[in-house]
Amino acid sequence: MTLEPEIWTADVVYVGFGTPMLEGGLVVVGGHVTAVGPLAELRQTYPQAPQIHKGKxxxxxxxxxxxxxxxxxxxxxxxxxxxxxxxxxEHDRWRTPQAAAQGLGELQALGVGGFGDIAYRPEVVEWLVEHSPLPGVVYLEVINRNPDQADLVASKIAAQLSNWRKRNSLIRVGLSPHTPYNVSRELLKKLVEIARLEGFPLQMHVAESPEETVLMTQGSGALQEIPLQYGFPAYQEVPGLTPVRYLAELGVLGPHLTIVHGVQVDEEEVQMLAQSGTRVVACPRSNEALGCGQMPWELYLKHRLEPALGTDSRSSSPDLDVRNEALFLWKRVDPRVLVRAATRNGYRVLGLEPPRITRGTPVSQVQSW
Ligand SMILES: [Zn+2]
Structure with a gap:
C-alpha cells in the first residue's frame, strides 16, 4: 500500500451529501480518504499526485x-x-429461506450498505431477521381480498411483526400490502392503521403496469383473468380510480409509505405523492423487462420528489446491483440525480443514516462504478 497521495476521480463524485460533483475528486493516502473537493483545488494542493479515473x-x-x-x-x-x-x-414453492440466503449473498458480494426486501413467507422474514449481516427493512407481504377476514389477518400480522421486532437484529420489520388490488379496502385501512400506530414501515407495489390501471379503473383487462385461471376469487371491488388516487382517497399516502414503481402516473398524482411525503422507489430494468414503461423522472424531480432505486427480484432483473439500474438510465436522467438515488435516497427510504465520505473514510467504504 502506497503512502503517496493519489487523486481519484470519476464522471460524478458524490460524498453522500450536498450536490454530486461533475469535476470532483478524492485524495487517497494509505487506504483512506484524506481530502474531498473540486478536482481543480485538489490538483493545486497535490500537484505531484497521480490522477486516477475510476469510471462513471x-x-x-x-x-x-x-x-x-x-x-x-x-x-x-x-x-x-x-x-x-x-x-x-407457478414458482411459488421456490420462495424459501434458502433462496433468500442466495440473494443475500449476492448483496453482500456487491458491498451494499443496506437493502429493502419484500418476503412472501413468514419463514423468510424469520430467517433474514436472524441471519442478515446487512442492515435494512424486510416487509412481510400481505395478499388477501376477502373483507370478512380483514380483522383476523391484520391482528395476526401485528402479532408476528411485534415478535420479530423484539429480536436483536440489523433488520427492521415492516409490512407490504402487495398492491392496491390484492388486498381488500378494509384490510388495507387496518394495515395502515397498525403501521402508523406501531411505527412499522410500509412498502407497496403501486402504478406499475398499464394493466393495473385498467383493472383498478374499469375492473377489466388481462389481470382479471389470472384469478380465474388459478382458482382464486375474482376481482370484484373496483374502486374506479387510478392506483395513486385510490390510495389518496383511502388516506394511505404519507411518509410511512414507500411505493415501488410509480410508473403509471400523471402530474397530479406525482403532486399527491410529493405533497403527502410518500417515498418512491424506481426499478427501471424490471419495468423495461415487463413492458411497464418508465417512471416519468422529470415529473418527480419537478415536484422535488427524488426516488430511490431498487432492482426488484432476480426473476425480472439480471442481477441485484442498483448501480446497473442507474447506469441503465445514465443518458436519460441527470447522473447526479441517479447517484443520489442509488445511495442517500435509498438509506432514507429504509430509515438508515446515509454514510458520508469525509477525511478518514476507509476506501473500502467508497464504491467505484
Ligand atoms: Zn417487487
Whole structure:
C-alpha cells in the first residue's frame, strides 16, 4: 500500500451529501480518504499526485431499496406483466429461506450498505431477521381480498411483526400490502392503521403496469383473468380510480409509505405523492423487462420528489446491483440525480443514516462504478 497521495476521480463524485460533483475528486493516502473537493483545488494542493479515473461514479456504498430475495432462484423472465405474475405464481414453492440466503449473498458480494426486501413467507422474514449481516427493512407481504377476514389477518400480522421486532437484529420489520388490488379496502385501512400506530414501515407495489390501471379503473383487462385461471376469487371491488388516487382517497399516502414503481402516473398524482411525503422507489430494468414503461423522472424531480432505486427480484432483473439500474438510465436522467438515488435516497427510504465520505473514510467504504 502506497503512502503517496493519489487523486481519484470519476464522471460524478458524490460524498453522500450536498450536490454530486461533475469535476470532483478524492485524495487517497494509505487506504483512506484524506481530502474531498473540486478536482481543480485538489490538483493545486497535490500537484505531484497521480490522477486516477475510476469510471462513471465514486459514491458511498449503494442501497438496493426494493428486492424480493426469496425469488433469487426463479428464472429470469421477460414479457408482459400479467405473464410475469403467472411465472411467479407457478414458482411459488421456490420462495424459501434458502433462496433468500442466495440473494443475500449476492448483496453482500456487491458491498451494499443496506437493502429493502419484500418476503412472501413468514419463514423468510424469520430467517433474514436472524441471519442478515446487512442492515435494512424486510416487509412481510400481505395478499388477501376477502373483507370478512380483514380483522383476523391484520391482528395476526401485528402479532408476528411485534415478535420479530423484539429480536436483536440489523433488520427492521415492516409490512407490504402487495398492491392496491390484492388486498381488500378494509384490510388495507387496518394495515395502515397498525403501521402508523406501531411505527412499522410500509412498502407497496403501486402504478406499475398499464394493466393495473385498467383493472383498478374499469375492473377489466388481462389481470382479471389470472384469478380465474388459478382458482382464486375474482376481482370484484373496483374502486374506479387510478392506483395513486385510490390510495389518496383511502388516506394511505404519507411518509410511512414507500411505493415501488410509480410508473403509471400523471402530474397530479406525482403532486399527491410529493405533497403527502410518500417515498418512491424506481426499478427501471424490471419495468423495461415487463413492458411497464418508465417512471416519468422529470415529473418527480419537478415536484422535488427524488426516488430511490431498487432492482426488484432476480426473476425480472439480471442481477441485484442498483448501480446497473442507474447506469441503465445514465443518458436519460441527470447522473447526479441517479447517484443520489442509488445511495442517500435509498438509506432514507429504509430509515438508515446515509454514510458520508469525509477525511478518514476507509476506501473500502467508497464504491467505484
Ligand atoms: Zn417487487
Amino acid at each position: 461514479a465514486l459514491t458511498p456504498p449503494t442501497v438496493n431499496a426494493h428486492t424480493h430475495l426469496d425469488l433469487s432462484t426463479v428464472p429470469y423472465f421477460r414479457g408482459p406483466y400479467p405473464d410475469f405474475i403467472r411465472h411467479v405464481i
